[in-house]
Amino acid sequence: MSRRSKLLETFRDLVLNEGERAATLDAVAATAGVSKGGLLYHFGSRAALVDALREHFEQLVTEDLERMRDEGHSPSSWYLRTTVDYSSELERTMAALVRIAPAQEGEVRDALRAARDRWHQAIVDEIGDEQMATVIILLGDGIAYNAELEGGVAGSDSRFAGDREVEHLEQIIAGLRTIRNA
Amino acid sequence: MSRRSKLLETFRDLVLNEGERAATLDAVAATAGVSKGGLLYHFGSRAALVDALREHFEQLVTEDLERMRDEGHSPSSWYLRTTVDYSSELERTMAALVRIAPAQEGEVRDALRAARDRWHQAIVDEIGDEQMATVIILLGDGIAYNAELEGGVAGSDSRFAGDREVEHLEQIIAGLRTIRNA
DNA sequence: GTCTATAGATAGATAGAC
């Protein structure tokens, strides 16, 4: 991994683990084992770190949707199952952006909204039901929220954000679609 | 409203509107129209502001549950309908605590978890179905997440967090419970 | 209770050596 990527990952993890306030240039540099000058060579300002994180997120979302399509996954199932994997790069990057969004100009929030709408559309295309698609998106957001509350443990079997929970959700959604299609 | 309450509210709104990073003692004092010394008389440190916000949240949750019970509301419906009202003191206080949670000791996260579990239990007591109760909690969390993404507009008719959306959710949940009870 | 003044630490960022 390039040094630049390593620094961006360190920034992201500090935002997630210690909060936006603790993710200072000093902290990023020290955690990544580099001097502040070294960090500032790759990212000329703190805002540049945020920008790079957003750009990385947009790329990850595109890759996620491409992979979903190329491997022929069901969008609704794919969305719930990838959302629950809080250890993935996509989920961690998105969670970090959600944290810092209010302090940023509109671009970060725009990127988050755009990603949500792309997933929503993919699910609508699959199941042809706007409201059910919204339910699935909301459930995914709820899972992510609760995963964060538990400290973001990957593969957790928490009552609110575990693997088993997703299986229950899928059964419930399957039941729902049955009655709505009847 | 007491000056102390006014200052706490200002801190909370700064966290929500500008982010944790911008909610400094200087900013709180200036926004509330008081000097920094005046602020520090009421809250001896920044940590004291966070503590007071958490205590206020715990009290609001208790009042919310008492009101729900005393007025005889359906817990699942009450939860979804109060969650969508992003302008309420409870929702704003909770959202602010979610923002600052990672930077805090365990107490803030404990309070958030405890509140979630109290609402979950109330819904389980109503509908007698653990998994459906979890679905309702997750939908509520998803609504809150999306309300934040839209800037927390009260009474919004957003596709993801509006009043009409909650009516759809309630119809869907009602349908679900019908088939699960059959 | 509220203020001003100020201390001491830390923030983001620049300059220039290597």
Place this chain on the structure above:
DNA sequence: GTCTATCTATCTATAGAC
């Protein structure tokens, strides 16, 4: 590309006048 040194602004917090 990475470092040290340093500047300036801002942050939390204290002291003490009113």
